[in-house]
Amino acid sequence: MRQLPAVNRFLDDPRIATFEGIVGREHVKRSIAQTLEDARRAPVNGGYSFEALSASIIDRLQAGAFESLVSVINATGILLHTNLGRAPLAAAALAAIDRIGASYSNVEYDLERGERGSRYGRAVSLLTSLTGAQSALVVNNCAAAVLLVLDTFAKGRDVIVARSQLIEIGGGFRLPDVLERSGARLVEIGATNKVYIEDYERALSAHTALLMRAHPSNYAITGFTHEPEPEELAELGRRTGVPVLEDLGSGAFCDLAQYGLAHERTVQEAIAGGIDLVTFSGDKLLGGPQAGIIAGSAPLIARMRANPLLRALRVDKLTLAALTETLRIWAAPERRNEIPLYAMLSVTIEALRARASAYVKAIGGAEICETTSYAGGGSLPQSALPSIGIALQPPGGATVAAAALRKNDRPVIARIEDGRLILDLRTIAPAEDRVAVAALKAL
Ligand SMILES: *Cc1c(COP(=O)(O)O)cnc(C)c1O
Numbered sequence: 001m002r003q004l005p006a007v008n009r010f011l012d013d014p015r016i017a018t019f020e021g022i023v024g025r026e027h028v029k030r031s032i033a034q035t036l037e038d039a040r041r042a043p044v045n046g047g048y049s050f051e052a053l054s055a056s057i058i059d060r061l062q063a064g065a066f067e068s069l070v071s072v073i074n075a076t077g078i079l080l081h082t083n084l085g086r087a088p089l090a091a092a093a094l095a096a097i098d099r100i101g102a103s104y105s106n107v108e109y110d111l112e113r114g115e116r117g118s119r120y121g122r123a124v125s126l127l128t129s130l131t132g133a134q135s136a137l138v139v140n141n142c143a144a145a146v147l148l149v150l151d152t153f154a155k156g157r158d159v160i161v162a163r164s165q166l167i168e169i170g171g172g173f174r175l176p177d178v179l180e181r182s183g184a185r186l187v188e189i190g191a192t193n194k195v196y197i198e199d200y201e202r203a204l205s206a207h208t209a210l211l212m213r214a215h216p217s218n219y220a221i222t223g224f225t226h227e228p229e230p231e232e233l234a235e236l237g238r239r240t241g242v243p244v245l246e247d248l249g250s251g252a253f254c255d256l257a258q259y260g261l262a263h264e265r266t267v268q269e270a271i272a273g274g275i276d277l278v279t280f281s282g283d284k285l286l287g288g289p290q291a292g293i294i295a296g297s298a299p300l301i302a303r304m305r306a307n308p309l310l311r312a313l314r315v316d317k318l319t320l321a322a323l324t325e326t327l328r329i330w331a332a333p334e335r336r337n338e339i340p341l342y343a344m345l346s347v348t349i350e351a352l353r354a355r356a357s358a359y360v361k362a363i364g365g366a367e368i369c370e371t372t373s374y375a376g377g378g379s380l381p382q383s384a385l386p387s388i389g390i391a392l393q394p395p396g397g398a399t400v401a402a403a404a405l406r407k408n409d410r411p412v413i414a415r416i417e418d419g420r421l422i423l424d425l426r427t428i429a430p431a432e433d434r435v436a437v438a439a440l441k442a443l
Helices: 007-011 025-041 050-067 091-101 121-131 142-153 175-181 197-203 230-240 267-272 298-305 317-331 333-338 340-346 349-362 398-406 430-442
Strands: 078-080 135-139 158-162 185-189 208-214 244-249 277-281 292-296 366-376 384-392 415-417 420-424
Touching: 007 025, 007 050, 025 050, 078 340, 091 317, 121 135, 121 267, 121 292, 121 317, 135 142, 135 298, 135 317, 142 175, 142 208, 142 244, 142 277, 142 292, 142 298, 158 175, 158 197, 175 185, 185 197, 197 230, 208 230, 230 244, 244 267, 267 277, 267 292, 292 298, 317 333, 333 340, 349 366, 349 384, 349 430, 366 420, 398 415, 398 420
Parallel strands: 078 366, 158 185, 158 208, 208 244, 244 277
Antiparallel strands: 135 292, 277 292, 366 384, 384 420, 415 420
16 A cells, blocks of 8 residues: 655645635634545555645535535625625624624623613614514514514404415525414405405404515516505504515615616505504615514514514624624715625626726627616516626536636636526625636536
8 A cells, every 4th residue: 555645734724724714724624634534444455646635635625615604706696695604794684793893792681771771772773763663572583583573462363465465485485384384364355356445444453463565575466456555554553553564575775766666665655654663674675684673662662672582583793793783884874885785786887897898808709798687685676777798608508617717716606597607796795896707617
């Protein structure tokens, strides 16, 4: 049995050394040692080839790298891609995570009085001033927000929902199941395509806890349709003393028409329209960290604050730090583009085209193409945004090429269309261009 090569020889191989930056030097050393140990146990005839051993070390490292969270380049053109972590955070939010995570903080401590304070205070005062709501609450995500509302008000009672709004979104959030889980009884009204205010009115009874409206986040019913205006529902709730819950999901804070998207009902509009409680995500159109926000009537929010379930749904200090900083940006409209989502939404076609020609110049065989970005993340399912991409027709086929890009040190997630590999430049940050170009060149 010939001698196995020394660990250092592998560490000097640049293809292996590159993993040190991703998984750390110790992990790389361990992977080399494990591969050599396996080789020792199962010797091959004719000795060991450095090349073959390197290849299996790289395989092992790649598998390991995918087991940890890695930063990827989103070339799909879907701005809020749930599988890719939804909204990237603003620099100010990241700095706050850094600051608060590295030391002790006053997360639940009142510095004025030197005693226990409120965990939610800072985020809540920003939320109320930004949305016009009397009060607000922050929990783990929008699913938790809906669950907390239902658990607080509707256990063993009725919740009236239009049949056309019984949504299922990704990751197991299915409104009828969430309702059942919370112990509420679903009262389904209307037809698939049409529901009238009279349907809600007829379904009301002494058992009704809530009138509920849910945003059809990932589908649209078109054609011969009807739904009452949200204000009609709010009015019915007011008249009958039944609180109205609106699950907005994406939680737009501004008019998206200014970005060339369809107008999305905003949180402010829902509150101003008299909805008692609205729920939305922190990491969709708000552009912040994963969180669920409940905004609305102060007495109703106070009841939720007293619900022991809140303790199990509470957010950590890092989320609160990032959310608060993101809300501060919203409070200063001139800072909007500090939120990466809005920087991506407001980039011009000309700017995208200029970057695309730099890509094409650097890579042989690529061409500029017109493509379409989508907001994604359970918002504006129909709303498309014209964009510019790079199209390639790799000799080995687009599927193989897409898989190779996913194996890049910094994985690149591209799209396949009509057998071509498409990289939408809108969701690639300009600072990522160099790495993306290098990955395409290697391809
Ligand atoms: C996205 C969405 C949710 C779930 O939000 P998470 O923050 O992912 O829990 C709930 N309802 C609607 C309408 C949504 O769009």
